[in-house]
Amino acid sequence: MIRDQRWKYVHAEGFRPMLFDLEADPLELNDLGGSDQEEHVLQRATMAQALFAWSRQHHNRITMSPDRIEAMTGREPPGILIGFWDEQEFEAEFGKPFADRP
Secondary structure, eight states, X not given: OEEOSSEEEEOOTTSOOEEEETTTOTTOOSOOTTOOOHHHXXXXXXXXXXXXXXXXSOOOOOOSOHHHHHXXXXXXXXXOOOSOSSXXXXXXXXXXXXXXXX
């Protein structure tokens, strides 16, 4: 999704784009994504290009260290293992059999 002061453009892969004129339709009830009006066709092309240009940029915005995030969130709840492909990867990480997990 991208927007400016007047227009909001929504792109979802596999669907036609959505375009809303926020000035005339602040509640976004009238989707202009399928409109053939020249203004709407040009606005969709402009917004699509801007969104595509933004998406190709590097967006690394980590502002906290992983340790700080971990301290704020704690560990995963017991029985939930995030980021392990299989039992062998768990055992390599923790040095104990998968069957002995909490």
